[in-house]
Amino acid sequence: MAQPVVVGVDGSPSSLHAVEVAAHEAALRGVGLRLVHAFGWPSLHVPPGGPPWNPSAAGVRELLDGTLAEAERRARRAAPHLDLTREVAVGEPLMVLEIESRTASLLVVGSHGRSAFGSLLLGSTAVHLAAHARCPVLVVRGRPEPSGPVLLAADGSPAARPAVAFAFAQAALHGADLRALHVYNARTEPAYDGPADPPFVTYDADRPHHEAEHVLAEALAGHQRDHPHVAVERRTVRGRVRATLVEESARARLVVVGARGRGGFTGLLLGSVSQAVLHHAHCPVAVVRHAAD
Structure with missing residues (x-):
């Protein structure tokens, strides 16, 4: 049944x-x-x-x-x-x-x-x-945007994998697009700055962005094959995770988050990002726990 x-x-x-x-x-x-x-x-x-x-x-x-x-x-x-x-x-x-x-x-x-x-x-x-x-x-909660996408908070952590699958399934059920968002925070300045810097030290300003794109691609791998009719928009944004997700939720029909993402404390079943989105998102929120939690 x-x-x-x-x-x-x-x-x-x-x-x-x-x-x-x-x-x-x-x-x-x-x-x-x-x-x-x-x-x-x-x-x-x-x-x-x-x-x-x-x-x-x-x-x-x-x-x-x-x-x-x-x-x-x-x-x-x-x-x-x-x-x-x-x-x-x-x-x-x-x-x-x-x-x-x-x-x-x-x-x-x-x-x-x-x-x-x-x-x-x-x-x-x-x-x-x-x-x-x-x-x-x-x-x-909030007011969903009827024509908006399903917004997935993708951080690439194993705990968030069920949330990715759920977001694809929801987008397919509702005939909606999926916006996969990975928010990262990285230094914008080189680690060494001054006349005494070692000559072999180089700084690649684009590296954090490329790493974020790789994390997002890994998080979505396989799911697009299972849901070929779901249009997926990949976005990587440098900024504060909670504030960015809340802002993006104003243009979404649903936000999907994992209960605990990358960097979450094992003893906390609901991470700080999930709690912030639950309290402040402008549209309904789906929280998907990993079975191991």
Whole structure:
């Protein structure tokens, strides 16, 4: 059985928008959509009139049914013929969705949920799942450029290889171009500068650029053969990685990043570049973990 697309639903506008995106993704993949609502009793405002372990008596069942009914309506509107299932689970949303990710092809969440911390740019659920989910996580945020490319952050690291494959697959599914971007930062001055410089020391100002092009070519090798109809634009840019990716995201429909890239600390499941893009990108972001993580 094909693995479904799973979407977290909490009734917030952000999660309902995520439902619409998830329905479209499921339809493109030809798989089912699973609506998952998870709650813990301490965080739920339970109406009086029943013990907290009895949702029906407490009136919570009607609340949950209303939330999922609206989510299902949004999903049907986006993809009328979708195979759709519901799941209501008592438990922490992070744990429930992490478990759901083990049997999902894609996990979709909104960037903001129902939380008292309205000033946070990105909900804790989205950040946690991007680091710990067992499948790619699509965080619905910002305003995608409908005619824009899928933007791939390619750093050439082994940990980022699944992100490259995912980006090609997404571009193929959506009939979009792929913009593979490698950002590098290198010295622009020679290591020696002065009358005492050894005569044999030379400085090749173009070398960092050539090395960046080589890294990008290696990262894409093989994937273009598997997706011959995807138009690929290769770009190497000297600059700050996080700032460049955020700026480029304004012209993209989706940004795809690995959870940890080159130079990431082994103990950190979500690297600084991935976190920065999740918090500040102008369009949806997909985070793809390496199995070894």
